[in-house]
Amino acid sequence: MPVTLPAPSWLTATDDAGRILKCEELKAGADLDDRLRLAHRHYQLKGWSCDPLTRASSGFGAIMGSRRLVVAIRRIRPGALPESRRSAWGR
16 A cells, blocks of 8 residues: 555755755655655666665665765655744754
8 A cells, every 4th residue: 555645745855964956746645655766766877876765764865976865755845844943953
């Protein structure tokens, strides 16, 4: 049975400074495991060395040379947190 959420979620790629490089909205009910597997394969085909996915994965790290990314599914739209909450998350 696919992992889904009843509300939209977001597939993001962030650099090692936490900057969002890519953000894709995933519609409510989307197969999140499948979308993460597709992103994982995409980065591998582009030459990135990616952490392995597990059944419980909601993201993975990717490295190419000195560049590092975190690709993950988020339940909260990036940038939606008020500034006061961002500092609590180390931003």
